[in-house]
Amino acid sequence: MSILEVSGLSVRSATSTPVRDVSFTLPAGERLGIIGESGSGKSLTSLAAMGLLPDGLTASGSIRLDGQEVVGAADASLRKLRGPVAQIVFQEPLTALDPLMRVGRQIAEPLRRHLRLRGRALADAVAAALAEVALPDPRVARAFPHELSGGQRQRVAIAVALAAQPRLLIADEPTTALDVTVQDGVLTLLERLVRERGMTLLFISHDLAVVARMVQRIIVMRDGVVVEEGEVLGVLREPQHPYTASLVASARALDAALDAAGHGEGGTA
Numbered sequence: 001m002s003i004l005e006v007s008g009l010s011v012r013s014a015t016s017t018p019v020r021d022v023s024f025t026l027p028a029g030e031r032l033g034i035i036g037e038s039g040s041g042k043s044l045t046s047l048a049a050m051g052l053l054p055d056g057l058t059a060s061g062s063i064r065l066d067g068q069e070v071v072g073a074a075d076a077s078l079r080k081l082r083g084p085v086a087q088i089v090f091q092e093p094l095t096a097l098d099p100l101m102r103v104g105r106q107i108a109e110p111l112r113r114h115l116r117l118r119g120r121a122l123a124d125a126v127a128a129a130l131a132e133v134a135l136p137d138p139r140v141a142r143a144f145p146h147e148l149s150g151g152q153r154q155r156v157a158i159a160v161a162l163a164a165q166p167r168l169l170i171a172d173e174p175t176t177a178l179d180v181t182v183q184d185g186v187l188t189l190l191e192r193l194v195r196e197r198g199m200t201l202l203f204i205s206h207d208l209a210v211v212a213r214m215v216q217r218i219i220v221m222r223d224g225v226v227v228e229e230g231e232v233l234g235v236l237r238e239p240q241h242p243y244t245a246s247l248v249a250s251a252r253a254l255d256a257a258l259d260a261a262g263h264g265e266g267g268t269a
């Protein structure tokens with residue numbers, strides 16, 4: 001069964017239609033990437049899937065999340081899906097974290113609400129959640145978000161998102177705001193958690209190499225529409241759309257430049 005089924009999704013503002021007629025399905029256990037340049041509609045598509053479009057934007061078409069229609073659904077019924085069914089990790093972890101609440105409490109909140117943990121069991125689960133995202137130092141739980149590094153904050157945001165044990169994780173450019181070495185650690189962590197928990201993953205990025213590493217299948221968006229879809233390796237080897245071909249070519253050019261400079265780590269294809 002598909003955990004996420006998007007068909008004919010359009011997102012409109014008063015003056016424009018930034019997402020037009022987007023369709024894709026995401027079977028449980030699969031990892032799907034959305035790639036496309038800035039402004040192509042990747043984030044709006046993922047926000048629409050969670051019923052989280054900002055004010056002033058409306059969705060039409062159909063989005064079925066775990067079989068339930070999201071387009072036009074009341075917020076109360078969507079809230080039940082957010083957490084145990086689907087969670088989202090954003091590019092900038094500060095948007096997801098409460099600046100005035102200690103990290104431990106922010107992780108405890110979903111554990112209390114969704115898993116109904118209390119007392120010692122709750123404290124142990126918070127410690128385990130932090131250890132799972134490679135933050136075993138108990139001082140992290142007592143810290144406020146601004147006292148942590150960007151990479152640590154994103155690990156905390158991942159721990160908060162995973163606390164309710166979602167079956168679908170949507171990661172919208174989760175490492176774009178981090179520097180390259182930190183980025184690699186967070187991607188490795190995400191990869192491991194998705195595998196160990198058997199989660200379904202919708203991974204969004206403008207970086208072809210990052211997406212290729214994380215998912216099996218990709219859709220390519222441009223100017224609000226899907227221009228290509230397929231297995232990652234197939235798309236990289238034989239891009240069908242000129243825009244995809246240009247993405248692949250620029251990734252190759254970067255690899256070649258890195259190789260020439262002696263920093264190469266192999267090609268993307």
Ligand SMILES: Nc1ncnc2c1ncn2[C@@H]1O[C@H](COP(=O)(O)OP(=O)(O)OP(=O)(O)O)[C@@H](O)[C@H]1O
Nearest residue numbers: 013018037038039040041042043044045054056206
């Ligand atoms: N609240 C909004 N109201 C009106 N238009 C918006 C709103 N948010 C985004 N848009 C427009 O929708 C288009 C798609 O935005 P979206 O954020 O989905 O792009 P994206 O592919 O995620 O880009 P990026 O890679 O920069 O994150 C953009 O042209 C943007 O200007």
Ligand SMILES: [Mg+2]
Nearest residue numbers: 042043044172
């Ligand atoms: Mg975006």
